[in-house]
Amino acid sequence: MNKIPVIIDCDPGHDDAIALILAFASEKLDVKAVTVTGGNQTLAKTLCNAKKILAFIGKRPPLAAGADKPMFRELETAAEVHGESGLDGAALPETGYSEEPFPAVDLMRRVIAGNPQPVTLIPTGPLTNLGILFTTYPEVKKNIARVSLMGGGIEAGNWSAAAEFNIGVDPEAAEIVFASGVPITMCPLDVTHKALMTPSDLETLRKRGGRVSAWAAKLIDFYFQYYIRQGFAGAPMHDPCAVAWLIAPEIFKTADYSVAIETRGRHTAGMTLADRRIWSRAKPNATVCLDIDRPAFIRLIIDACKSYG
Ligand code: BDR
Ligand code: CA
Numbered sequence: 642m643n644k645i646p647v648i649i650d651c652d653p654g655h656d657d658a659i660a661l662i663l664a665f666a667s668e669k670l671d672v673k674a675v676t677v678t679g680g681n682q683t684l685a686k687t688l689c690n691a692k693k694i695l696a697f698i699g700k701r702p703p704l705a706a707g708a709d710k711p712m713f714r715e716l717e718t719a720a721e722v723h724g725e726s727g728l729d730g731a732a733l734p735e736t737g738y739s740e741e742p743f744p745a746v747d748l749m750r751r752v753i754a755g756n757p758q759p760v761t762l763i764p765t766g767p768l769t770n771l772g773i774l775f776t777t778y779p780e781v782k783k784n785i786a787r788v789s790l791m792g793g794g795i796e797a798g799n800w801s802a803a804a805e806f807n808i809g810v811d812p813e814a815a816e817i818v819f820a821s822g823v824p825i826t827m828c829p830l831d832v833t834h835k836a837l838m839t840p841s842d843l844e845t846l847r848k849r850g851g852r853v854s855a856w857a858a859k860l861i862d863f864y865f866q867y868y869i870r871q872g873f874a875g876a877p878m879h880d881p882c883a884v885a886w887l888i889a890p891e892i893f894k895t896a897d898y899s900v901a902i903e904t905r906g907r908h909t910a911g912m913t914l915a916d917r918r919i920w921s922r923a924k925p926n927a928t929v930c931l932d933i934d935r936p937a938f939i940r941l942i943i944d945a946c947k948s949y950g
Pocket of ligand 1: 722791
């Protein structure tokens with residue numbers, strides 16, 4: 642089977658960690674590199690978390706540090722969701738793992754330009770690194786198959802009434818990506834709020850055994866506490882959706898829309914505005930995931946955790 646070559650650009654982050662676990666366990670994906678951005682926590686913390694997660698699951702892909710702040714704004718973090726470390730609740734040991742001595746965009750450029758087949762990018766944090774990549778090295782776009790991202794909300798946001806966190810933190814970068822002409826699959830809150838891991842799923846995960854399953858259960862348990870306070874019946878597995886769409890697109894329901902990013906609105910900066918008018922002539926720029934076969938998705942995650950033994 643021809644594996645899909647991918648680069649994961651993340652800000653771990655509890656659900657980013659599960660996305661990494663899912664991607665590295667999949668026989669359908671070939672993870673060529675991991676790049677990191679500031680987002681859920683500062684870059685120093687998300688980079689340290691990425692190293693710890695990768696070392697813990699026994700993977701050492703080329704890894705590079707990216708942006709420590711959005712393209713034109715100050716960084717806002719999500720400490721209330723992910724804790725002070727960005728990965729609170731399931732501590733991991735320090736590692737001797739070093740990042741490349743050059744920035745994330747240079748690692749992305751090398752991997753994309755040097756790969757015989759077009760590469761797919763999977764961003765699970767603010768889109769700053771991609772915004773810089775597309776601006777600095779626009780020629781790489783011709784060897785990018787697709788961007789499969791977690792971000793945005795068609796009906797509503799979470800960071801504000803209009804904006805989802807990843808897009809709201811760096812709307813200018815998001816605008817560059819959505820206007821890039823590269824095919825986009827978008828997993829907005831509309832689908833990720835249906836991609837819930839419930840307490841009974843967590844129990845199943847724990848019972849499956851293995852060190853990665855046990856760690857993932859502890860991690861998701863911490864993250865779930867925030868979502869319980871928000872009234873959710875389970876923990877939304879936001880970022881794993883962007884990976885799962887590549888592994889099992891058949892478990893998603895999608896619609897193609899023209900999606901614009903609001904960068905200036907007083908109340909709406911960071912909004913992902915999908916043109917849903919049935920008479921719209923705007924050319925779609927994104928395949929938007931709107932629904933998911935939740936049990937099948939949870940099975941993918943639980944099986945992935947178990948596969949590490
Ligand atoms: C997104 O924000 C972060 O907290 C998560 O990791 C996810 O990428 C959800 O809005
Ligand atoms: Ca994330």
